Amino acid sequence: MTTNQPHTTKPTAGEALLPIQLPETPLPETPLPGPPPSVAAPPRNRRLLWAVLRWTAAVVVFAAVGAGTAYGITRMERTDVPGLATQSDGRWDYPELAKPPLPSGTPEPFAEVNKAGAHYADLRALLLPAPEGATEDKALRGTDGWLATKDFLAEYAPEERDDFRQRLTDNGLRHIATRGWTTQDGTHTRVYLLHFDTAAVVDDLFGSDIAAYAAPRYLLRGTESLTHDDDFAGIARVDNVPRSVYTESRPYGAEQVRQAYLSAGDVLGVVIQSRKGAAKAVPFQQTVVLQSQLLG
Template sequence: MTDQHTGPRQPTAPPEPPTAPPTTPPTAPPTAPALLDPSTPDPAPSPAPAPAPPPAKDRRVLRAVLRWTAAALVFAAVGTATAYGIADRERTDVPGLATEPDGRWAYPEITLPPLPAGSPAPFADGNAAGAHHADLRELVLPAPEGAVEDKALRGTDGWLATKELLAEYAEKEDREEIGQLLTDHALRHIAARGWTTQDGTRTRIYLLQFGTGAVADVVFDGLTGPRAPDHGLRGAPEVVLDEGFSPDAVVQDVTRTAYDEAKPYGGEHVRQAYLSAGDTIAVVVQSRKGDAKAVPFQQTVVLQSQLLG
């Protein structure tokens, strides 16, 4: 019985070849190539290599996820960067957002002037008068880039004489009536700025400050009307309400009434807006030979509203 078991093992006994040096370099463990090389054959009994679509699909999914993640980050960054100083940003400076020029002017960076120590903002709790405690001269919108400033509107030390504002109105009776209105309601002072852009558009902005917001509201009602102002500006004998402003252009705590000259225009096309913000009224006038564009007018009015709000 013992010889029957030992006899068959002798022919297969020489197991020396496995101990001989291998003729090819040793390979990595069978599981490692499957993680590093998608083309490694599947360890199935079939000699044919396993198809590669699953890894390729995984890579496509990964690339898609990365693309969507990058897009989400871009939109988040753009949304965060959108602020009230966008007026001075060239749209073509933002990769992927280049558009044809839309007519907006390039304003410099706009910031609110500091408040005196201990003074509240105009619409803060406890400021029932709606007083602007910041220097009114610093609340006038600056001229856009490339514009030529009208130094005459800066007045003396930044304060403008009332007669310079009254000169905007066409009729002597209107100038006298408005002058009396301002006197009766104790106009404190006027800060103003004006400029002319390269296309010939002339802009004038006047800020009128009174003792309280309640007083300013009375004057605002005396200067404006539901369909047209009670007093006509020079060059605009007939006007209509300007309803071209976007609903999103409303500035909190600022009341706006805007008018556009009715066609046919005179020597110049005149646009005008009145703003009421607490103790201050703003008068914004733009005029241009031919056609005063709507976009820069609306942009100017909204930016001035934001400074006052």
């Protein structure tokens, strides 16, 4: 951008004095006139004053132009600034998240005094809300917000359900809070929070083959294989909430499935996303991390 500079004229030091030629014949006895009048050079301090004023004016002009440019950039969207234009990375617009208040006198789930790792807040209030523009899956609301175990097990392959049901029963599953939604691109998300008596129970379930690193113990409905999701390698972890994440390997059917298990005190979280064609990595990562933060 070219900035118009104020036009200034450099002050002159005065006209040069012409040499005085004396005539060859003497003039009458009259005193010789003094040298012709001339324009005196500006005093040194006046010249310095001109320089100061000139540079001050230049600085003011540049400062005004610079301030205007900075203000313009702060008022522009990122994609309007040349060199900073970026495309969306596919994240969803979730509402502002806040943990529900704890009952009076109860500790946080990972406080030192809370040996059981208990979540005293209403588990239904710890569910991640649906993002903007999504359609909520009302069938997953259950009764008073609690889902029947059989409806949760319907996510899994028929041959896996009896064994998984027995394992949940043996470990004292109390209830399941759940929420699901479908976004405009067809991604179907389900979040399940399984509540047990203590963190020790959840640690045992999570640390066993249910959520093994390489692959989960129980296959989801419509999948042939789920393996460790390498896309999560660089995603920040949430303190006190270990996770195991999986993605359906090729070849898969009409849709791809992604899954995560979260161990959060006395809560075992299960996040499932599926989409026709391919389930995108970024919204899955975003959903898993945000749900982990609500439980942490």
